Amino acid sequence: MADLSIDFAGIKAPNPFWLASAPPTNTGDQVMRAFDHGWGGAVWKTLGDPIVDTSSRFGAISIGNERMAGFNNIELITDRPLETNLREIRECKRRYPKHAVIVSLMVESKDDWREIIRRVEDTGADGLELNFGCPHGMCERGMGSAVGQEPEVLKIVAGWAVEFSKLPVLVKLTPNVGDITVPGVAAVEAGVHGLSLINTIKSIVGVDLDRMVPYPVVGGRSTNGGYCGPAVKPIALHMVAALARDPRITVPISGIGGIATWRDAAEFLALGCTSVQVCTAVMHYGFRIVEDMIDGLSNFLDEKGMKSVSELRGRAISAFTEWGDLDLNYKVAAVVDTQKCIGCDLCLVACRDSSVNCIHTGEHPLPAGHRAPSRLAAIDRFRETGVKVTWVDWDECTGCNLCAHVCPVPGCITMADDTRGKPFESWNDRIAKGTSHVPGGLHD
Numbered sequence: 001m002a003d004l005s006i007d008f009a010g011i012k013a014p015n016p017f018w019l020a021s022a023p024p025t026n027t028g029d030q031v032m033r034a035f036d037h038g039w040g041g042a043v044w045k046t047l048g049d050p051i052v053d054t055s056s057r058f059g060a061i062s063i064g065n066e067r068m069a070g071f072n073n074i075e076l077i078t079d080r081p082l083e084t085n086l087r088e089i090r091e092c093k094r095r096y097p098k099h100a101v102i103v104s105l106m107v108e109s110k111d112d113w114r115e116i117i118r119r120v121e122d123t124g125a126d127g128l129e130l131n132f133g134c135p136h137g138m139c140e141r142g143m144g145s146a147v148g149q150e151p152e153v154l155k156i157v158a159g160w161a162v163e164f165s166k167l168p169v170l171v172k173l174t175p176n177v178g179d180i181t182v183p184g185v186a187a188v189e190a191g192v193h194g195l196s197l198i199n200t201i202k203s204i205v206g207v208d209l210d211r212m213v214p215y216p217v218v219g220g221r222s223t224n225g226g227y228c229g230p231a232v233k234p235i236a237l238h239m240v241a242a243l244a245r246d247p248r249i250t251v252p253i254s255g256i257g258g259i260a261t262w263r264d265a266a267e268f269l270a271l272g273c274t275s276v277q278v279c280t281a282v283m284h285y286g287f288r289i290v291e292d293m294i295d296g297l298s299n300f301l302d303e304k305g306m307k308s309v310s311e312l313r314g315r316a317i318s319a320f321t322e323w324g325d326l327d328l329n330y331k332v333a334a335v336v337d338t339q340k341c342i343g344c345d346l347c348l349v350a351c352r353d354s355s356v357n358c359i360h361t362g363e364h365p366l367p368a369g370h371r372a373p374s375r376l377a378a379i380d381r382f383r384e385t386g387v388k389v390t391w392v393d394w395d396e397c398t399g400c401n402l403c404a405h406v407c408p409v410p411g412c413i414t415m416a417d418d419t420r421g422k423p424f425e426s427w428n429d430r431i432a433k434g435t436s437h438v439p440g441g442l443h444d
């Protein structure tokens, strides 16, 4: 069985699955129960001056049967006294010495940072995470994303933490910036030992059209919140990958954003993360989800012949490149499995109304010289059953693969290679050779 243990900038954990700083890490009781379920680490709910939260404070988007596909909150940092939190962190570390306990922090002045770091170190915690990401409430007070969005300020505050701390310091980045490498590099220049991202994305999740108030409704008002859950995973993956492939980022990365399964986690690891953190999925399904995550990742590593999780780290980074370096001669075309097709026409309509109109049914004529690998089988099926299954004119198909995405039947439409031996040639190759001109384009 593959070794799942990790060493994140000196912070050791039995596996890469950590709870993100959020409601599931609010108390010692929760964190210790999470460790019993198998979580390898936890980032404690952000400590600082205890706040007052609103009621309500969550909003969500459900898509079809998928509840909480996107989740939104206006919750602030901990509302519990610092002393209580510190006592529980100490207890947690005493009882679970092999698990990673990282403490998230957010305070205002240099003296506040010095004082809170001193007190947290005294608990035996393994590391600190500086919350420079919260996009609501705390930023109006000059903290959270107000720091994360200003690289110079970020560098100064992170520098204080590095100066005052004997523990590894992680900076948790806000995604509410134009280019994630700017705050990432600023944090590395400040001397931090790791990065974690993403915190939540500034958002309004919807509007109550009867009361004419955005969600979540607080009396008769609302405010912007932070968006997270499955919907944000693509944004988080992109930001993680942008940092992981940047040679200036020399510290490990903890990936966060929409992770709910071992597969999600494996994708973050393949794009360069050393650990992953989870919030919304645990709020939705509970601590128990980690059991499947551990089993799934272990099996995957075994299947791929990887002896440890570190062998997976960064495996997909070299394939993530600029558009200009993609092969313009690579070509795929759609194939419909005529036995699986139910004749719903969704692919045909999508192709006709939004692409090149190369999908047809039944006995529709095929222009001379054109190829359509499944046309005869489709005609046979139509004659036998009366179901007008679709087929694809390969000489018109551009391989955009919209049809495969709209098809409701798993495995019915697949994309097959139709490159036919053409050599690799990217846009950048064409520019270099002076052959980038497209016939019929603007300059014809």
Ligand SMILES: Cc1cc2nc3c(=O)[nH]c(=O)nc-3n(C[C@H](O)[C@H](O)[C@H](O)COP(=O)(O)O)c2cc1C
Pocket: 020, 021, 022, 023, 045, 046, 071, 072, 073, 075, 076, 077, 078, 104, 131, 133, 172, 198, 199, 200, 227, 228, 229, 230, 232, 256, 257, 258, 259, 277, 278, 279, 280, 281
């Ligand atoms: C209700 C709620 C409270 C949160 N509180 C904190 C917090 O105190 N500190 C922090 O750094 N991040 C906080 N977060 C952000 C999460 O740690 C995490 O970065 C974000 O939710 C993305 O992960 P997910 O898609 O798995 O939820 C909070 C998120 C939610 C939903």
